[in-house]
Amino acid sequence: MDLTLQGSLLDLTDEMTLRDLRVGTTRHPLALGAWVDVRPGWLAAGDELFAALLRDVPWHAERRQMYDSVVDVPRLTKFYGGDEPLPHPMLAQARDALSRHYAGELGEPFVTAGLCLYRDGRDSVAWHGDRIGRSRDSDTMIAILSLGSPRTLALRPRDGRPVEGAGGRSLRYPLGHGDLVVMGGSCQRTWDHCVPKTAEPLGPRISVQFRVAGVR
Template identity: 75%
Template sequence: MDLMLQGSLLDLAEEMALGEVGADLHRTELGAGAWVDVRPGWLSAGDELFAELVRSVPWRAERRKMYDSVVDVPRLTKFYAAGERLPHPILDAARLALSVHYAPELGEPFVTAGLCLYRDGRDSVAWHGDRIGRSNDVDTMVAILSLGSPRTLALRPRDGGGLPGSRHKSLRLPLAHGDLVVMGGSCQRTWDHAIPKTSEPVGPRVSVQFRVAGVR
């Protein structure tokens, strides 16, 4: 698959590396026990990783029933179950680092990885929460490493209104190459999130979502 990063993102002089999760980490309390952490530039010099994932991951194009029609899912996907080998060693390192950092709050390790490839601004994911499995009833975390062209992660309360203790009716988080975002607490149950379509001339993006067992 011939998808390349824009030249402004290339920095071949650096060596790819993960920083400390907690360095420059900013938490936003969303109310009702929900929160979101953002760690800019967690992965540095990630162009090699981006290129390797685009090239080597066996991406799958899905189709989904919507009302009376079957439509193409506007992104490519690949899911790595617990114990399945990840497509690059640094993703193993990332999953371990997240498990260690969030152990006091999470109480269990991240074990799976779901990958999405957004080929351009027409690819997107609609409003949803990761509520399949235990996350429908209990608090959990979903950690996302963003690679490639910047895209916006939008969040809004599930019921459409504000939540107790929250100053936010919605959020729009611009995620850049190498950024980390973690949605935790009740976020999957009480908030929805999306990657909206955009008419801006954006390049491809890969999203790597780390989850605990029994959560999709």
Template identity: 60%
Template sequence: MSAFQGSLLDLGERSGPGPLAGTVRRTPLGRGAWVDVRPGWISGADALFERLARVVPWHAEQRRMYDRTVAVPRLLKFYDEGEALPDPLLGEAGRALNAHYAPELGEPFRTVGLCFYRDGRDSVAWHGDRIGRGSTEDTMVAIVSVGAPRALLLRPRGGGPTIRHELGHGDLLVMGGSCQRTWEHAVPKTARAAGPRISIQFRPRGVR
């Protein structure tokens, strides 16, 4: 695993989410999809990364691909609604997201998924969160990135121009509207030196 280097901008700040109203930049993507971005939303994000890397019961998964079983190239942990979260700051972030987005979404975020990208060899292929209601309904998926920045790519489903966001050190990205149905996202492998990153995903009930 690559060594994690914290951000100098994250030192000496109170830990927790910052404001969202008036600070989020929304970009319409077309076909009813949009993305909100709020850089540096979580202060104390580097300390949060260190805590999550240490206390979360991470596990590896395997998946069947064609005629062989392969390891999923990242570590995972899913917290269903009602399940105790590994750090109180995640609960604070979820409440702040719900206060800002629930009126537009029509429901709260209820689950938290965690992905640990240990270095540039860990990745996730092009996909949309279409297990469950995301395949037929507009919804939102909020991603908070802590640790070293990694590229998150977006493109129209079926191919097209790619949009790139470098996310880390407490950045927030929210995919909304039809984004899970009409667009795809990915975290590609990279041969460049890449420190570890944890992606924290907040989703409504029935969206994976």
């Protein structure tokens, strides 16, 4: 399987850097007290980071009980707790930049990083909310840095209500190489999100999810 990445033609710099979150970040208010921030191209020239994570992270294939069978989880994962060093210095810079930017709203720093490797369009994550821990009852934020091939993040209300302006279907946010999305407010409690499968011939994508302590 070829997991190489074709570099972005949109980056105008060869230096890997995080762009200013105060510029280019758009907040999308959702129903039920939830919101989503999107910052396209937050990480510039991220090809080196993608290659390093692909090479150096000890990716783990999980299996999960589903009804009467145990099935393969359709992606590879690795979780880094708050007391573990991250696999690349840029991830620590990204975590700290997010903590500074959202300090006034969040009130605490991002401390953990969960990584997922979607090897191609067949890898996915089903509808869910990150409701393990404090996020089950309290508002929080989860910041996701997307690296590699573009994939869609879809959101829909947990209670099944129609989505205004989406024809009753889910909201869809296309995420490209270096893009950032932050789900905040009540989003984990009142909305579900997923990365759907696709038949398009896509290459690999790495998702880096930054969370606060006590939230999974």
